[in-house]
Amino acid sequence: MRFFSVKAIIIAVIVLLFGACEQVFEYTPYSAEVTAGRQDTHAKNLAALIDIENQLTPGQSFRFSLVSDSHDYFNDLDDAVSVISKDDESLFVLHGGDLTHHGILMEYNITHHIMSKVGKPWLTVIGNHDFVTNGKIIYEQMFGEMNYTFTFNNCKFVFFNNNIWENYNIEPDFFWLEEALSEAGNYDHVFVIAHIPPWGDQFTALYEQVYQDIVKSAGVSLSIHGHGHTHYYGRKYNDEMDYLIIGTPYKRSFCTVDVFPDTVIVNQIPF
Amino acid sequence: MKKITGFHLILVFFLMFELSFAQTRSSWTVFVPDFAIANFAGFKGKYAFGAGYNLNRRHSLQLGILYGFTPKSDLPDLASTYTARGIYFPKVYQFGSGFAFSPQVAVDLSYTIAMNKNTWISLPQHFPHNYYSSTAIRVHLGIGGNISYHTGEKYIFKKIDFYAETTTNDLYAKYFLRYRNLSVPDIFTLGIGMNLWF
Numbered sequence: 067m068r069f070f071s072v073k074a075i076i077i078a079v080i081v082l083l084f085g086a087c088e089q090v091f092e093y094t095p096y097s098a099e100v101t102a103g104r105q106d107t108h109a110k111n112l113a114a115l116i117d118i119e120n121q122l123t124p125g126q127s128f129r130f131s132l133v134s135d136s137h138d139y140f141n142d143l144d145d146a147v148s149v150i151s152k153d154d155e156s157l158f159v160l161h162g163g164d165l166t167h168h169g170i171l172m173e174y175n176i177t178h179h180i181m182s183k184v185g186k187p188w189l190t191v192i193g194n195h196d197f198v199t200n201g202k203i204i205y206e207q208m209f210g211e212m213n214y215t216f217t218f219n220n221c222k223f224v225f226f227n228n229n230i231w232e233n234y235n236i237e238p239d240f241f242w243l244e245e246a247l248s249e250a251g252n253y254d255h256v257f258v259i260a261h262i263p264p265w266g267d268q269f270t271a272l273y274e275q276v277y278q279d280i281v282k283s284a285g286v287s288l289s290i291h292g293h294g295h296t297h298y299y300g301r302k303y304n305d306e307m308d309y310l311i312i313g314t315p316y317k318r319s320f321c322t323v324d325v326f327p328d329t330v331i332v333n334q335i336p337f
Numbered sequence: 338m339k340k341i342t343g344f345h346l347i348l349v350f351f352l353m354f355e356l357s358f359a360q361t362r363s364s365w366t367v368f369v370p371d372f373a374i375a376n377f378a379g380f381k382g383k384y385a386f387g388a389g390y391n392l393n394r395r396h397s398l399q400l401g402i403l404y405g406f407t408p409k410s411d412l413p414d415l416a417s418t419y420t421a422r423g424i425y426f427p428k429v430y431q432f433g434s435g436f437a438f439s440p441q442v443a444v445d446l447s448y449t450i451a452m453n454k455n456t457w458i459s460l461p462q463h464f465p466h467n468y469y470s471s472t473a474i475r476v477h478l479g480i481g482g483n484i485s486y487h488t489g490e491k492y493i494f495k496k497i498d499f500y501a502e503t504t505t506n507d508l509y510a511k512y513f514l515r516y517r518n519l520s521v522p523d524i525f526t527l528g529i530g531m532n533l534w535f
Contacts, residue, residue: 068488075437086517090526090527091377091378091379091526091527092379092380092417092526093377093378093380093381093382093383093405093407093412094380094382094407094412094418094449095380095409095475095506095508096412096416096449096451096456097411097412098412098413099412138511138512139515139517140512140515140519141516141517141518144516144517144518168472169472170508170509172508172509172512175513176512176516176519180480192461196457198454198472198473199451199453199454199455200412200413200414200453200455200456201449201455202453202455203413203453231374231463231464232455234454235463262504267465282363
């Protein structure tokens with residue numbers, strides 16, 4: 067049996083070593099290289115949302131769905147998305163954070179793949195687990211800014227990064243939140259979506275009070291959170307402010323919010 | 338004093354295994370590697386270099402210790418990956434003149450240092466106890482093959498190995514169990530390399 071010379075084999079291997087098809091070779095599970103098709107997800111979905119909004123009449127009621135804290139329970143998230151996708155009344159979906167458990171690119175990719183199957187625009191707020199390892203860099207490439215807002219049918223949605231421990235103990239930007247809510251009176255409803263509830267483990271008593279004061283002063287209709295995996299809906303502080311903790315798909319439920327000009331109705335949907 | 342982690346214990350285990358074989362060598366040669374390693378990808382960093390040791394007389398068990406790096410052009414932060422690996426060759430097939438093929442199974446323990454502060458071996462103190470497990474330590478399983486060529490005693494390197502393996506890690510294996518639409522190829526990646534024997 068003939069073989070090539072040793073020299074030829076060595077040259078071939080060296081060529082293969084440095085010219086190999088890179089997507090086949092992963093250097094580290096902590097990669098932060100988001101593919102082009104998954105970048106700027108919020109911008110793409112917000113553009114799609116505008117088209118949906120244009121089909122509504124002003125003041126028309128609408129519904130949106132909420133999931134949160136899916137971590138790496140991908141099958142459960144997949145099941146929730148399957149149910150939501152069949153609800154024609156639900157116009158878009160919000161994810162309340164902890165899209166991943168370890169902030170690993172593969173987790174982000176799987177969650178992105180699953181959420182994209184919902185067939186409606188979907189938007190997220192970053193959760194504390196999403197910061198772990200290179201998660202913050204991945205989130206910003208895949209989705210965009212961590213603090214952002216959009217309006218839909220005379221309602222304002224404010225997405226606020228209030229994670230602290232995993233965000234290098236940086237204080238949440240309450241000035242930004244105040245500014246984002248400064249014209250809240252111009253809207254039928256304002257919704258704030260922030261992963262950590264104000265009574266959560268990462269908030270000091272001061273932060274809890276600051277957050278309460280800001281959302282109450284602005285007349286926020288519903289303060290929406292994740293982090294706690296048990297669903298909660300109520301007036302946590304026995305005042306007129308309603309708080310929602312969405313829950314988690316691995317406890318087999320998601321939420322819907324039906325928005326009317328003068329009220330909102332929250333439902334927990336088991337699946 | 339830094340906490341002794343599982344990583345340290347397994348490294349000590351591998352070294353003790355090597356030292357138990359050291360009866361056939363003089364005391365100082367125990368630490369002299371048997372071969373040098375150059376590796377590309379396979380979760381060991383983009384480029385990794387290191388040294389390896391035979392652990393038994395039959396040469397069916399090897400220890401490899403590698404330092405790998407992934408440059409900023411490929412990762413937002415330069416990352417260093419330290420890997421300790423145990424490689425087992427169940428059988429050797431001789432062919433041609435001086436050639437041999439061996440399938441190989443490898444179990445790796447890797448420790449990654451990244452510039453971000455959220456890749457840690459021990460939980461930072463501002464977190465409650467057990468809030469997260471280590472984010473920097475990974476366990477890998479690799480399956481592949483090794484082709485070696487004996488060059489003869491007159492050359493500097495008496496043997497050259499070329500290997501290729503497909504590798505997964507503990508997290509990817511968990512995702513496979515947690516997501517029904519993930520296939521086996523989705524959780525494995527390729528790594529290739531060569532060993533130069535002294």
